[in-house]
Amino acid sequence: MPVVEASITVPVTPDLAFAVSQTTAPIRYRWDPFVRRQHFVDGATVPGKGVRTYTRSRHGLRMVSEYVSFVPPTHVGMTMVRGPWFFERFAGGWRFAPAAESGHTVATWRYSFRCRPAALRPLAHRIGVWVLGRDIRRRIAGYAAGCTDPVVLAAAREQLTDR
Template identity: 75%
Template sequence: MPVVEATVVVPVPPELAFAVSQTTAPVRYRWDRFIRRQYFLDAATTPARGVRTFTRSRLGASMVSEYVSYHPPSHVGMKMVRGPWFFEVFAGGWRFAPAELPGHTVATWRYNFRCRPGWLRPVAERIGVWLLGREIRRRIAGYARGCADPVVLAAASRTLPGPQG
């Protein structure tokens, strides 16, 4: 199964880096230009294992995904429940780890996928690696900008437990 991955070091601690990654509309749209619209389904209001979300990309494709793991501040994983016809499988995971420089975080985002139909898979997956690789790099660059945006950081900080949240 093909995998695409992007990594960036951001100038915030892992707890805040994770919180930025989980911001919701309208704050999320400040940094995540891939998403045109996103919201929780099934009356959920916060992310957690088993929670489903609807996402429409700026390219017009829609996907319903489900959190398969949610472990602040280290990692989160999602899988496609329903999505574009050409994906047989699509999943993503984000990991956050302290960087060597204190107060910084290494953020790694990874997608894995399988295309259909099977007879077209070899070509479709090469195209998918190129296209999704480009999108994940753009998306993580936007995330890095979000980790330096005072509005995004303020909103993400409010979701943290303790005195800062």
């Protein structure tokens, strides 16, 4: 399966970096250029393993995904439950590790996917790597901006105290 990945160092600790990544609407829309609409489904109100979310992207595509791992402050992983017809599989993972510089975090985001139909896979995978690569770079840059936005940081800190 093809994989796209992007990493960036942000000037916050891993626990706060993780909390920023898990902000929800409307705060999420301040930093995440990919998401146009997102909410929990099945009555969930907070993220966690087994929780599902609905996302509509800036492209207009819709996906329901499920958290398959949720381990603050180190990593989170999701897999597509329902989504665009051309994805046979789609998964994403975000990792957060202390950076060499004290109080900073290296955030690494990775997507893996498999397209369908099988006959078009070689071409579809090349296109997917290009499109998703561009999107993940834009998205992680927005995330890094969120890690310096006082409004986003205040909401993320509130999440930390609510745990």
